[in-house]
Amino acid sequence: MHEFFENKHFPQEEEGRLQDLWEQNGINAFDLDSPAQVYSIDTPPPTVSGNMHIGHIFSYTQAEVLARYKRMQGLNVFYPFGFDDNGLPTERLVEKQIGHKANEFTREEFTDKCLEITEGYRRKFKELWRSLGLSVDWRYEYSTISPEVRRTSQASFLSLLKQGNAVRVDSPTLWCPECGTAVAQAEVDDKELSSSFHTIKFTLEDGCSVNIATTRPELLPACVAVFVHPEDERYKNLIGKNITTPLGDTVKIIADDAVSINKGTGVVMCCSYGDEQDMKWIKEHHLPEKVIIGKDGRMVDSGIDEINGASCNKARAIIIDKLKTSGDLIDSIPIKHDVGVHERCGTPIEIIPIAQWFIKIMEMRDKLIARADEIKWHPPYMKERYLQWVSNLKWDWAISRQRYYGVPIPVWYSKKTGEIIFPDESQLPVDPHAELPLNMPAEHTADDIIADSDVLDTWATSSLTPQINAGCGQNADLHNRVYPMDLRPQAHDIIRTWALYTIVMSELHEQSAPWSNIMISGHVLARKGEKLSKSKGAGGKGPESPEELIAKYSADAVRYWACGASLGKDVVFDENEILKGKKLITKLWNAAKFSIGNLEDFDPTKDMVAESDMEPTDQWLLLRIREVADLMNSTFEKYEVGSGRQEFENFFWKDFCDNYLEMVKTRLRSPELIEGGEKKKRSAQTALYLGLKAVLQFIAPYMPHVSDGIYQHYYKKYEPESSLHKTKYPQGMEGVDGSEHESLRFGMNNFITLIGNIRRIRTTERIAFSTESETLEIYGPTKILESLKPFIDDIKGFSKAKNIQFIEGESFDVKIIQ
């Protein structure tokens, strides 16, 4: 036997060698010139914001398995890869690593630091993906901070601007005081925080008082009106009257049915800006705006010296103190309530009027909903999440960020006229701070213009991945072949961002859906209900790092684990599942070792037996392979890689190893005991050759290393393809008349039942498996006995009985006579 198979188990170091081999042989290469049907994948660019965790491995592997499967279907798979290495998440990583805030540096200095640090992470990430055996075509690698991608992103922005879909609006904006930037609705999360519900005394002109409840007394200086419900009997008579705040400001009492009669005291103060309702009221009722929170989240221009410069929390305490002293505080009740916070830093979001760029998505909601119908969602219920988010949108998409490291907004403004100045298309990518517009407006010099100082939301770039992958607008051939993409794989937490924004961009730029399928994976939880934290490495509470797990169990074992879950469902990390993968690898190894060991005197180019001449046990194996191929195909059709894995395991472990190999052992090893044994041995060898190959092909997408490793060391010398991954996936039942096989199936089922009975007797009567017996008596109705007779050689071989006797009886039974 080939010395490779003398190993006790599949050598793990073989994985790296195979990865190199695949790259050399271009197994993963997309062929732009091939006439084969294209299958394109819009791979998620992982955010460079820290170390990767097994959650990444989990969702990427599921798409990877599909890519390999599609390739074995003969499709021309386009599987690119990129890194999202700009934007706020990356800035935060860099700030953390260097221990300084971005605003302590010049823009250039900070950008240099970012480039330097992310470069290291990109290398590390790529190494990890390679070590997992991810079959991407690295020739198409991109990074979102690269010049090509910056150009694509800026060109997209300018095109939207010209269409009128990107607009600069001076209006209240969701603002993160910690990060000092505008944020989009999608970046706001709910967080339960402790607070107090304060009831404060306001005074009417007649001296009577009205109580108003609020959680944000620090906004009292910004109170511009007081609202009551028009039908509220308690306050009906006050509508239109003036009321004075404890700080001495006098405002109108206005009726609006958005007020809840039962909430608080039924009277609401409207401040600029406590929440979105305030925004609405100020706009609808043409109320003045009093802005008292600055960009840094501190109070400013409040008219009260003690609180100017203080944070909201501090200002709140000061105001409450003042109200206590003046006797205007009726009571304070501690409460817990959900507050909108920035998803990146957990800081409560404020609403501040600052001019921002927006993409007008509100008015295209119907189209965004209609596009969802053109996409197949896997699992289907994930579409609901998308639809719900889109129909509940309240804000246009704010795309400008007051940050440093990202794609600059490529415009200048005229100081003279205020008009927007565009760069020339040929200038892109452009940094408006460092460059001047090629087409300077008439009578303007460099001193007359000012650069937009903002960068684009990182999603404004990553939502262009279908276009970026398709050649950044510079390769029409590629674009035509791969766009729209066949598949978008991603996790469910970014449906409202990445999926939505990609649909938005493709709608605006290409008037089409970006992909035909979206496959949505779940999350990995450290334990029930507990998210994986990036900081939990080895020794912590969470699972070990992907690198450690791969080193410990092999890439194939980790991949096996990643494919265990139902699509879209969160799973709790269970190291035992990786161990199961490891066991399967060993089992595959040993089955191959046994099979190949029994094929030593078999030359597939000469000794193959035609299927119609094979022994029935062997014919059955080939039949099963076709059935399993159909099962696998139908699960892949639904993108359920998990159930495909299950189908394979059932077939391989039970049918192939426990049953088939045991049934043919004697025929392979001692053909002399059987009449016409040599020919029957050839039949088994043919089935074994074909059967093992199919086994390897079935598992190849999941465990590409061990399967191709075995192929390389045995099959390659007989087969035309240089790698298992270039072979065609096994054929299903198509074109085969299944009815012809009814008697074969019936006989085999009886044979398997018979095996079970023999094993049970051996267990209960404590007869060793190696013990030979004199006679095996099989009882049963004629139909069953007749169906078993074609299998007599293998029955004899399996049972180690010298004689087999078929005895008519009512029930199917067996006896071992020693």
Next chain:
RNA sequence: GGGCAUUUAGCUCAGUUGGUUAGAGCGUUCGAUUCACAUUCGAAAGGUCACUGGUUCGAAUCCAGUAAUGCCCACCA
């Protein structure tokens, strides 16, 4: 408050269009085995399929309702 999902063996989960006795892996117990198996194989024990009603000859599966859990969203004076 709305949407979605989940609830099946001690644990983790499968169960396709309703069809005999509800499955797998892990764990437990017992047995065999070094002749492919860092063992592996076999057997056994273990379930009121969350609950209540309905449709049906027949329901884990379909329908209605209830409960618990999780996720997403809204509300947040």
